[in-house]
Amino acid sequence: MIDKRVETVEQALDGLFDGCSIMISGFGGAGLPITLVRALEATSVRNLTLILNSIRFIEYTAPSLFTDKRVAKAICSAARSPGKEPGIYERQIQSGELELELSPQGSFAERLRAGGAGIPAFFTPTAVGTKLAEGKETREFNGQTCVMETGLTADFAILRGQTADRWGNVAFRGLQANFGPAMAMAARTTIVEVTELQEEALPPNGSHIPGIFTNRIIQLPDER
Amino acid sequence: MTPLSRNQIAWRAAQDLVEGWYVNLGMGMPVLAANYAPKDADIMFQSENGIVGVGPVAAPGEEDLDYVDAGSQKITLREGAALVDSAMAFAMIRGGHIDVTMLGGFQVASNGDLANWDAMIPNKGPLVGGAMDLAAGAKSVWVVMAHLTRDGEPRLVEKCLYPVTGVGVVDRVYTDHAVIEVTQEGFLVKEIAEGVSRELLQSRTAAPLSFAPDCSVINAPDLS
Numbered sequence: 001m002i003d004k005r006v007e008t009v010e011q012a013l014d015g016l017f018d019g020c021s022i023m024i025s026g027f028g029g030a031g032l033p034i035t036l037v038r039a040l041e042a043t044s045v046r047n048l049t050l051i052l053n054s055i056r057f058i059e060y061t062a063p064s065l066f067t068d069k070r071v072a073k074a075i076c077s078a079a080r081s082p083g084k085e086p087g088i089y090e091r092q093i094q095s096g097e098l099e100l101e102l103s104p105q106g107s108f109a110e111r112l113r114a115g116g117a118g119i120p121a122f123f124t125p126t127a128v129g130t131k132l133a134e135g136k137e138t139r140e141f142n143g144q145t146c147v148m149e150t151g152l153t154a155d156f157a158i159l160r161g162q163t164a165d166r167w168g169n170v171a172f173r174g175l176q177a178n179f180g181p182a183m184a185m186a187a188r189t190t191i192v193e194v195t196e197l198q199e200e201a202l203p204p205n206g207s208h209i210p211g212i213f214t215n216r217i218i219q220l221p222d223e224r
Numbered sequence: 225m226t227p228l229s230r231n232q233i234a235w236r237a238a239q240d241l242v243e244g245w246y247v248n249l250g251m252g253m254p255v256l257a258a259n260y261a262p263k264d265a266d267i268m269f270q271s272e273n274g275i276v277g278v279g280p281v282a283a284p285g286e287e288d289l290d291y292v293d294a295g296s297q298k299i300t301l302r303e304g305a306a307l308v309d310s311a312m313a314f315a316m317i318r319g320g321h322i323d324v325t326m327l328g329g330f331q332v333a334s335n336g337d338l339a340n341w342d343a344m345i346p347n348k349g350p351l352v353g354g355a356m357d358l359a360a361g362a363k364s365v366w367v368v369m370a371h372l373t374r375d376g377e378p379r380l381v382e383k384c385l386y387p388v389t390g391v392g393v394v395d396r397v398y399t400d401h402a403v404i405e406v407t408q409e410g411f412l413v414k415e416i417a418e419g420v421s422r423e424l425l426q427s428r429t430a431a432p433l434s435f436a437p438d439c440s441v442i443n444a445p446d447l448s
Contacts, residue, residue, distance in 0.1 A: 030290045030292050077351070078349075078353060080350065080351040081348075084348075090347060091347075094347065100350075102350050104353075104356035104357050105354040106272070106317055106357030107357065110314060110315075124318065126318060126361065127356045128391065129390070130387065130390070173290050174288060174290030175274050175275065176290055177274055177308070177310075178274055178310045179310050179311075
């Protein structure tokens with residue numbers, strides 16, 4: 001019987017290891033799996049590669065990931081803290097302790113989608129002629145110069161949804177989806193916290209991520 | 225000599241929006257343009273975190289954490305809106321489905337280069353977001369910005385000193401001094417703010433200007 005439900009955050013995050021890569025969804029607080037990020041902070045795993053849109057919300061939610069230098073690399077479109085003074089991860093990026101791979105947000109989203117769809121790389125006009133295309137292969141298509149971007153995959157993805165069923169189908173509310181569906185496809189183990197884990201199956205055209213892309217579902221209150 | 229206020233610049237840009245268009249508004253001054261779009265025109269505002277059909281900002285007490293735009297404002301949706309994930313939202317942008325994006329700018333060069341993502345602030349981390357995708361992918365790129373920096377330096381230049389967001393991407397610039405098209409021959413002034421002479425405008429612009437035969441005065445309503 002397919003049953004992806006788990007009871008505890010420890011079960012949800014089982015198997016994390018030093019040096020693993022973790023995708024974390026969320027945009028402006030919508031779709032951010034706050035409880036699982038805090039549970040990640042409570043583990044002892046380190047040397048992590050985090051793949052996420054913006055570091056800011058993760059540092060705010062789980063500061064010790066950075067103060068204890070447990071993040072080795074971040075792939076993201078935003079690595080700026082609020083305020084004029086440099087934040088902890090900005091200092092770590094500057095000193096080289098934290099390796100940063102900055103990606104335009106649309107290229108980032110497409111890299112996730114590509115990684116999940118078995119596409120190792122693609123070409124796009126985005127970022128051509130800018131710092132973010134330096135060192136990357138370029139080719140011309142239909143008279144337009146394009147830069148090669150690689151697909152992204154990861155060991156784990158953690159997301160927040162609204163509703164799910166035991167088959168792992170997930171439905172979102174409002175703007176929760178953002179990077180979640182692409183990350184679910186791109187990660188080998190996808191873990192979703194949801195507000196409501198329901199007994200009956202979601203309607204076949206009523207979910208936003210089909211269960212084939214998810215592995216563990218946990219019901220957790222919205223702690224924002 | 226009375227340069228336009230921020231609201232008046234946004235108002236002026238909004239007057240050029242066309243019924244039926246799909247429009248992406250950047251953070252800051254561009255997003256103000258939504259307040260001044262022609263009332264009888266059906267225009268869909270897109271937000272890259274997954275909205276087609278952004279409505280007004282949520283009223284106090286009505287905010288919903290799952291309904292945010294790309295600037296993390298709590299928003300409402302308009303009739304006919306659709307919510308999607310980031311990969312699809314950026315397919316709209318990168319696939320050429322957005323009629324116009326209005327972006328803020330640090331500098332625009334006379335060949336259409338745009339610099340608007342990296343202000344080279346020491347010790348602060350980088351943040352690119354969707355700027356490069358919008359610059360490369362939208363059918364038209366309009367830049368909405370003050371004509372001069374706070375220190376009185378021109379923002380319209382021969383060559384951008386800040387790292388560029390896109391090469392040759394800008395079609396039009398709206399400032400507090402003028403409306404300027406970017407053409408093969410460089411900057412072409414279409415409209416000038418009341419009381420700004422051609423000589424003054426040129427002295428505040430670090431690249432040659434030419435003036436359209438029908439160059440007129442901007443007639444903005446009082447929006448202070």
